[in-house]
Amino acid sequence: MKSQALLTVRKLEAWYGRSHILQGIDLEIHAGEIVCIIGRNGAGKTTTMRSIMGLMDKARGSVHFDGHSLLEMAPHRRYHLGLAYVFEERRIVPGLTVLENIRLGIIASRHRERERHIIDEIAETFPRLQERLSQMAATMSGGEQQMLAIARAMAADPKLIMLDEPSEGIMPVLVDEMFELFTKLKKAGKTLLLVEQNVELALSIADRAYIMDQGSMVHHAPAAELLKDQAIQERYCSV
Amino acid sequence: MELSFSLLVQQLFIGLALGSIYVLIGVGLSLIFGLLTVVNFAHGAFYMVGAYVAVYIFEKTGNFWACLVLVPLAVGALGLATERWLVRPLYGRGLDYPLLLTFGLAYVLVDSVRMIFGVQGEHFSTPELLQGTVDMGFGPFPIYRIFLVGLCATLLLALWLFIEKTRLGLIVRAGSRDPLVLKVLGIDVDRVWLLIFGIGTALAGLAGLLAAPLRGVNPEMGGPVLIEAFVITVIGGMGSLVGAIVAGLLVGVVVAMTTLFQPELAELSIFALMALVLIVRPNGLFGREGLMS
Numbered sequence: 001m002k003s004q005a006l007l008t009v010r011k012l013e014a015w016y017g018r019s020h021i022l023q024g025i026d027l028e029i030h031a032g033e034i035v036c037i038i039g040r041n042g043a044g045k046t047t048t049m050r051s052i053m054g055l056m057d058k059a060r061g062s063v064h065f066d067g068h069s070l071l072e073m074a075p076h077r078r079y080h081l082g083l084a085y086v087f088e089e090r091r092i093v094p095g096l097t098v099l100e101n102i103r104l105g106i107i108a109s110r111h112r113e114r115e116r117h118i119i120d121e122i123a124e125t126f127p128r129l130q131e132r133l134s135q136m137a138a139t140m141s142g143g144e145q146q147m148l149a150i151a152r153a154m155a156a157d158p159k160l161i162m163l164d165e166p167s168e169g170i171m172p173v174l175v176d177e178m179f180e181l182f183t184k185l186k187k188a189g190k191t192l193l194l195v196e197q198n199v200e201l202a203l204s205i206a207d208r209a210y211i212m213d214q215g216s217m218v219h220h221a222p223a224a225e226l227l228k229d230q231a232i233q234e235r236y237c238s239v
Numbered sequence: 240m241e242l243s244f245s246l247l248v249q250q251l252f253i254g255l256a257l258g259s260i261y262v263l264i265g266v267g268l269s270l271i272f273g274l275l276t277v278v279n280f281a282h283g284a285f286y287m288v289g290a291y292v293a294v295y296i297f298e299k300t301g302n303f304w305a306c307l308v309l310v311p312l313a314v315g316a317l318g319l320a321t322e323r324w325l326v327r328p329l330y331g332r333g334l335d336y337p338l339l340l341t342f343g344l345a346y347v348l349v350d351s352v353r354m355i356f357g358v359q360g361e362h363f364s365t366p367e368l369l370q371g372t373v374d375m376g377f378g379p380f381p382i383y384r385i386f387l388v389g390l391c392a393t394l395l396l397a398l399w400l401f402i403e404k405t406r407l408g409l410i411v412r413a414g415s416r417d418p419l420v421l422k423v424l425g426i427d428v429d430r431v432w433l434l435i436f437g438i439g440t441a442l443a444g445l446a447g448l449l450a451a452p453l454r455g456v457n458p459e460m461g462g463p464v465l466i467e468a469f470v471i472t473v474i475g476g477m478g479s480l481v482g483a484i485v486a487g488l489l490v491g492v493v494v495a496m497t498t499l500f501q502p503e504l505a506e507l508s509i510f511a512l513m514a515l516v517l518i519v520r521p522n523g524l525f526g527r528e529g530l531m532s
Contacts, residue, residue: 076425
């Protein structure tokens with residue numbers, strides 16, 4: 001890749017309270033790519049995403065996104081630069097309807113005057129949500145809530161969407177539907193960073209993959225190459 | 240004393256008027272706790288400051304309606320400054336830090352008022368237009384108390400519309416459940432907290448003004464009110480707005496009714512009510528589990 005990277009992470013270290021989780025990682029994502037991070041539980045995959053979003057207690061190193069240095073920037077400002085994050089636990093707000101949850105994604109953005117139009121577009125992309133817009137979000141199934149979390153993160157038209165374990169606890173039919181959506185998003189020019197336990201599925205749609213272990217990036221290769229390399233998959237990804 | 244139906248109804252209405260003031264205080268305290276998880280021990284002091292600002296403005300202008308507009312603005316501004324420069328640096332350090340800070344701030348406010356206005360207290364008369372009584376079918380009733388109930392109902396309606404129908408209200412509802420998700424959706428949570436603290440303290444200040452003609456004005460007036468406000472939020476459920484409204488009215492009515500039968504037990508009655516509610520519903524009438532955890 002010769003083009004300027006959309007996201008460049010250099011020597012990033014991060015802490016939760018006093019525990020030093022990230023040990024100085026490098027990561028690069030180019031516009032239009034799907035990149036996935038794989039590794040065992042506790043390898044630091046979620047922490048990597050949280051650090052990029054600005055949710056850690058302390059971080060050191062450098063994170064550049066679309067020409068901006070992020071490290072000192074508040075999370076809400078990172079969102080307005082075009083960075084979206086879908087939590088592993090989804091964080092659908094209980095007590096609000098599906099529509100209200102989606103609106104939260106647009107409410108503070110420059111797109112909010114086009115709210116109605118955006119909701120229509122989202123309803124088209126996510127037919128499962130369309131018929132449930134006025135339903136209380138917390139009463140939906142896990143898979144539908146995951147779709148809602150993704151829809152909410154996409155509402156303000158981000159450049160890079162980070163998805164943390166999107167397939168976890170979701171029935172297979174919906175997982176397939178979701179990964180088809182990811183491929184469609186890529187075709188539409190979106191960039192995705194994916195953390196996923198379902199390694200084969202993730203590698204099958206990704207362009208490149210990073211392998212993490214104990215807070216460091218230990219390997220980095222084209223996804224197609226890793227897909228064939230059973231040895232490395234077993235070494236770093238078997239639970 | 241002869242008990243008649245009309246006397247009971249009259250006392251019930253007096254209870255609702257008293258309850259209206261409790262509601263304003265309780266809603267403010269509950270908003271601040273529910274969203275910021277700040278146990279605001281200065282809430283009674285803001286109420287007291289509201290009454291003194293009213294005394295000052297009335298002295299200068301002689302206009303009660305000017306007080307009605309300016310008091311919440313002035314006390315709300317004091318609340319904004321408090322949140323921005325005193326409370327905000329303490330977020331993320333646990334409940335006890337802002338609690339101790341506001342506890343100390345209450346003393347500072349009370350002593351400042353003592354230094355400026357003196358310790359003797361002030362009189363605040365009912366505005367002329369609202370003096371006198373009107374017959375509502377069950378005997379004469381003070382106009383000022385009808386005004387209290389009406390004003391409180393109007394304010395609550397406005398607050399409800401704000402929370403249910405506006406963009407900012409949606410952020411407030413979401414923020415009471417999950418502030419973290421707001422941050423990653425581009426919302427500047429600090430500004431929302433600032434606004435909420437301002438609204439909460441403005442309501443406390445307004446309650447101080449409205450209570451002034453009924454209870455008089457003195458530097459210590461915030462003390463018992465703070466306790467009453469906590470009792471109301473505990474009965475209603477910590478952080479629940481509906482709870483604060485129902486509990487505020489309930490406490491007002493219970494106090495008024497106890498006053499009718501056993502005046503010396505009136506103060507005790509609200510604690511008895513609280514104990515009763517907590518036995519039946521440990522989280523309060525409308526409380527959610529786990530808010531403190």
